[in-house]
Amino acid sequence: xxxxxxxxxxxxxxxxxxxxxxxxxxxxxxxxxxxxxxxxxxxxxxxxxxxxxxxxxxxxxxxxxxxxxxxxxxxxxxxxxxxxxxxxxxxxxxxxxxxxxxxxxxxxxxxxxxxxxxxxxxxxxxxxxxxxxxxxxxxxxxxxxxxxxxxxxxxxxxxxxxx
Numbered sequence: 001x002x003x004x005x006x007x008x009x010x011x012x013x014x015x016x017x018x019x020x021x022x023x024x025x026x027x028x029x030x031x032x033x034x035x036x037x038x039x040x041x042x043x044x045x046x047x048x049x050x051x052x053x054x055x056x057x058x059x060x061x062x063x064x065x066x067x068x069x070x071x072x073x074x075x076x077x078x079x080x081x082x083x084x085x086x087x088x089x090x091x092x093x094x095x096x097x098x099x100x101x102x103x104x105x106x107x108x109x110x111x112x113x114x115x116x117x118x119x120x121x122x123x124x125x126x127x128x129x130x131x132x133x134x135x136x137x138x139x140x141x142x143x144x145x146x147x148x149x150x151x152x153x154x155x156x157x158x159x160x161x162x163x
Contacts, residue, residue: 029149030059031058031063031148032045032054032058035048040070043070043081044068044069044070044073050087051090057150058150061151062103062104064151065152065154066100067155067156068159069156071157072139072157072158096160096162098120099162100120101120102118102119107144107145108130108134108141108144108145112130114128114131115128116128122162136160138158139157139159139160141156142157
């Protein structure tokens with residue numbers, strides 16, 4: 001059931017630096033289409049499709065997605081992404097992707113100045129610290145509050161891996 005309620009990641013980004021990445025045009029597209037049109041989430045979109053989660057993320061939501069950029073995926077050890085995209089590793093890929101999702105729409109203003117442990121769709125909790133910038137499990141939010149018709153995307157600079 002959690003797999004079906006995929007990528008709804010807590011929007012923990014408050015005063016994030018939006019200059020690091022061009023502003024994404026959201027609002028009129030769902031989470032998946034917003035990520036596709038941005039052009040900087042090709043690896044994430046490929047992973048979502050390989051995991052069979054694209055249909056869910058195009059669903060009603062609401063979702064908050066902490067979305068790692070292509071550069072974040074490239075920073076993983078060599079061969080990691082290719083290995084995760086193999087059909088025999090689908091369960092592990094689903095676990096990693098759903099760890100980036102909280103099943104609610106949370107804007108940066110909702111948590112500004114706070115710390116929280118938020119439950120992900122994967123079942124573990126993420127540490128969110130919005131007291132001095134915004135960090136999610138050690139990843140920095142580089143762009144916040146990219147609205148989509150079924151939730152919000154917050155761009156992060158690392159891929160989050162469940163422990």
